[in-house]
Amino acid sequence: MGLKELLKGKLTKKELGLLKTSFDITGDVAVIEIPEGLRAKENEIARAIVKTHPHVKTVLRKSGDRFGKYRLRKFKMILGRKTETEVKEHGCVFRLDVRKAYFSPRESTERQRIADEVKRGETVLVMFSGVGPYAIAIAKKQPYAEKVYAVEINPDAHKYAVENARINKVSGKVVPLCGDVKRVCARFYKRCDRVIMPLPKEGYKFLPVAIKCLKRGGIVHFYYIGLKNNLFENALNIVKMECEKLGRRLRIKRQRKVLPYGPSAFKICIEFEVR
Ligand SMILES: C[S@@+](CC[C@H](N)C(=O)[O-])C[C@H]1O[C@@H](n2cnc3c(N)ncnc32)[C@H](O)[C@@H]1O
Structure with a gap:
């Protein structure tokens, strides 16, 4: 019933x-x-x-x-x-307190989609990594990834990411780091094959850092909120402008809707390669 x-x-x-x-x-x-x-x-x-x-x-x-x-x-x-609980999702377990850390069960398909794209040997950086769901989904699906770094500013979420890496037996592969992406990520400049940016409202402010972290030919997954009548245009302009400012060429690989966001918008993802 x-x-x-x-x-x-x-x-x-x-x-x-x-x-x-x-x-x-x-x-x-x-x-x-x-x-x-x-x-x-x-x-x-x-x-x-x-x-x-x-x-x-x-x-x-x-x-x-x-x-x-x-x-x-x-x-x-x-x-x-x-309010502390455990979520089981595609063979992963995520422990978290819904009052202390962000987590969205609606994004489980998106996490798998990203994890499916990661290739052997890649060094992956997950910015804004929360309790670790993207990083752990990637490490579980692609055990031959070189390393998956997970950077999160909220100490409670970071603590759960460390615990979740252990619970999912990927502690050797996933490296959770606590701090501001702008400060922590300088050590990854030119070292990453892929950067994931799951902070759709403010993530654009961190695009220069993400681009600097890439090796030549590296890929960024950039999330943004696109309005229904003009879904991708703003995000594409921002991405092009930031690459231009840094003197980098880019190739848009994919642009897609992720989930509805209120009545007149969508969470979207722009996937681009930087040369
Ligand atoms: C929308 S949530 C996404 C969390 C996680 N990726 C997930 O899908 O469950 C964004 C996360 O980014 C973190 N965050 C915001 N600004 C940050 C910054 N400057 N540096 C690192 N983390 C940040 C927040 O604390 C929050 O946990």
Whole structure:
């Protein structure tokens, strides 16, 4: 039985109309949005979620947008006690606390897509690496990668990345580093075959660093928020301008939609090679 059917009789017709039936589940933690007009019924809604998804132990209500450098979110706990959880995804396990570190279960397909592209012998740099999902997915899929460096500024997320590398038995391959990409990455100049930049709103500010980290012929995966009526143009212009400023030639390999981002935008990825 679906959430709406379960809640018939507990919610009025108007309230049922307000109910959002899609929500994220990270491990055993469900994160839901409840509009103002439904807040009085949030306990009933949380209980219904646990009935329809019996593995869920904690239900959190979003109480705002993501904020700050660490891209965290505030929540109200409606049901349960723990916010630390473990996510199983394509043979990887990610431990994290949803209150302390960014993680999006919606990006699991994207992580696999990137991991599929990494070749034997590559040195890969994952900027803005969070609890390590890209770096670990890559190391698991391409055990012959030379090294996968994972740079993250949030010490809590970094701590989980170290733990996750251990849990997934890729500690020798994945090297988590805590600090600001602008400061930490100077040591990688001209050393990387591939740089992943999963920070779509602000990542463009770090493009010069990413480009400098590449060997000749290296590849950047640049994420950006593109508006629906003009999906790729801004991102392409930014990428071309930054390469030009550094006197580097580029070749666009791919441009693609990743996920919807609100009603009028998409998270997109531009993949380009720098010579
Ligand atoms: C959108 S999250 C992506 C996290 C991870 N890649 C994932 O997919 O789960 C962006 C991450 O970048 C980190 N971050 C933001 N600015 C940074 C900087 N200047 N240097 C290093 N990490 C940064 C944030 O703390 C956050 O964990």
